[in-house]
Amino acid sequence: MSVNAIVVMIIGMILLWGGLAASIFHAVRSSKTNKAEDLG
Amino acid sequence: MERSTWGTRAGFIMAAVGSAVGLGNIWRFPYVAYENGGGAFFIPYLFALLTAGIPILIMEFSIGHRFRGSAPLSFFRMSGKKAEWMGWWAIFVSFVISVYYAVIIAWAMRYTLFSFNQAWGEDTEGFLFNDFLQLTVSPGETGGIVWGIFIPLAIVWIITLGILLAGVKKGIEMANRVFIPTLVIIFLIIVIRAVTLDGAMLGLDAFFKPNFEAIMDPTVWVAAYGHIFFSLSIAFAIMITYSSYLPKKSDVTNNAFITGFANSSFELLAGIGVFAVLGFMATQSGVEVADVASAGVGLAFVVFPAIINEFPGLNGLFGFLFFLSLTLAGLTSLMSITETYVAGFTEKFGISRRKAVAFSGGLAALISILFATQGGLFFLDIIDYFINQFGVAALGLVEVIMVVWVLRKTKHLQDHANAISDIRLGGWWKFSLGVITPIVLGYMMFGLLRLNIFQQFETETGNYEGYSNMFTLTSGVAVASGALLLGILFSLGKWHKNYRYYDEHSEHPVREKE
Numbered sequence: 001m002s003v004n005a006i007v008v009m010i011i012g013m014i015l016l017w018g019g020l021a022a023s024i025f026h027a028v029r030s031s032k033t034n035k036a037e038d039l040g
Numbered sequence: 041m042e043r044s045t046w047g048t049r050a051g052f053i054m055a056a057v058g059s060a061v062g063l064g065n066i067w068r069f070p071y072v073a074y075e076n077g078g079g080a081f082f083i084p085y086l087f088a089l090l091t092a093g094i095p096i097l098i099m100e101f102s103i104g105h106r107f108r109g110s111a112p113l114s115f116f117r118m119s120g121k122k123a124e125w126m127g128w129w130a131i132f133v134s135f136v137i138s139v140y141y142a143v144i145i146a147w148a149m150r151y152t153l154f155s156f157n158q159a160w161g162e163d164t165e166g167f168l169f170n171d172f173l174q175l176t177v178s179p180g181e182t183g184g185i186v187w188g189i190f191i192p193l194a195i196v197w198i199i200t201l202g203i204l205l206a207g208v209k210k211g212i213e214m215a216n217r218v219f220i221p222t223l224v225i226i227f228l229i230i231v232i233r234a235v236t237l238d239g240a241m242l243g244l245d246a247f248f249k250p251n252f253e254a255i256m257d258p259t260v261w262v263a264a265y266g267h268i269f270f271s272l273s274i275a276f277a278i279m280i281t282y283s284s285y286l287p288k289k290s291d292v293t294n295n296a297f298i299t300g301f302a303n304s305s306f307e308l309l310a311g312i313g314v315f316a317v318l319g320f321m322a323t324q325s326g327v328e329v330a331d332v333a334s335a336g337v338g339l340a341f342v343v344f345p346a347i348i349n350e351f352p353g354l355n356g357l358f359g360f361l362f363f364l365s366l367t368l369a370g371l372t373s374l375m376s377i378t379e380t381y382v383a384g385f386t387e388k389f390g391i392s393r394r395k396a397v398a399f400s401g402g403l404a405a406l407i408s409i410l411f412a413t414q415g416g417l418f419f420l421d422i423i424d425y426f427i428n429q430f431g432v433a434a435l436g437l438v439e440v441i442m443v444v445w446v447l448r449k450t451k452h453l454q455d456h457a458n459a460i461s462d463i464r465l466g467g468w469w470k471f472s473l474g475v476i477t478p479i480v481l482g483y484m485m486f487g488l489l490r491l492n493i494f495q496q497f498e499t500e501t502g503n504y505e506g507y508s509n510m511f512t513l514t515s516g517v518a519v520a521s522g523a524l525l526l527g528i529l530f531s532l533g534k535w536h537k538n539y540r541y542y543d544e545h546s547e548h549p550v551r552e553k554e
Contacts, residue, residue: 001248005247006248008080012082016308019305020301030294
């Protein structure tokens, strides 16, 4: 694989899979916060 | 009368992702990316995801969640009869898609079994068209029923309608909770095996190598927006229907981000898997990757079986996993497409879910037999083209223009989404919906109309795939226009008394008043 292709592959993975991970992380964090608020 | 709801947020997200992740993610995205600049395609693709895909998803999730109904009922509650027709149009587009989509899943199901002994032999193309599809008639002729397709087709409908009969929580949600993780695990196994094959790096290089000059070409941007649009199950009535089953307190904006990114993440995974095995195939045959790269039915049912034949070991298992992944991806999408009209008919006519599934699903299953005939592939091909371009894409353009510019509901939907979501919608969302999406989709639609009306395809007849004028008009144009006409016709009827009323402060806004 050429260097350009490897760089693009890594950037693509970071943006798409990272975007998914960040959105799921946000959902999990906000559900924990909501639960804590409900209990409080 | 209480409305069905999802059991959990994860259940809803699995179902929405299951709907978005379909056959196109596996057999369309890798080739579209490869043909449009390789790695450089990710730039317009990401722009399209953030300025059209996710904004429209947020809009549809907000409409469904705010007005709590199937697409026609949500539009009716939003703006009355002047919007309801769009919901019915979307439902009839979904109905048409479901009748042929089920047949492709039936093919994949049959190929899953063929994989064990590579029943397709050495001539995979001849096997598909002559032995399996028995394509011996001309376009427009049906010929006899092909029982080898009819039987798996019946199984596909029994599974789909059985899941829908079980309801939203116990049927759709449960099925997606099993199918989606299974699909991801199977595809991970495929990708891991694929990237360790000889020549895999050659394929990945072809897929990811960026051609930055391509992104200066407007057609590449249109291809990116077009792909995102078709890939995310938007303008199908699906996302409106699914979000209408969410409880009142739901973060619709973040749900849209998760769905959009999950769909794209799977596409990237599919691209890696597909091009790694194409690199292997090219190496084995001593040709360039460009010579084996293809998309759609040809990729799945001709090229992949040929690749499976060449596998160094466990050919049957690899083929089984690949076609099983197609079957699972197809089934999760088919159940979502079918749910749109089950929900619509239930609410419009006040009939039980069981009756709606039996009547509308049964009718779809009956019509789909047309595609299990010897001439079925021609009907499938032309209807797929016309209903996607002049059904889904046209509807998306009309939906965005109507909601943003004619009915002026952006502020209302924005306030609703912001009231229940952590991520605040602002100028980005309004500009994407009101300006970027209509311009890109409008440009795309203009090109499509010109291509079809002035018969500018590079074929003998100038029509799509060189089909005759008669076949194009009676099968393609008639079906796409029929979906719109039926949509308008259905919007003229009255809603059943149980669904006319709406209490926006209730957790279950659909209630009986009489």
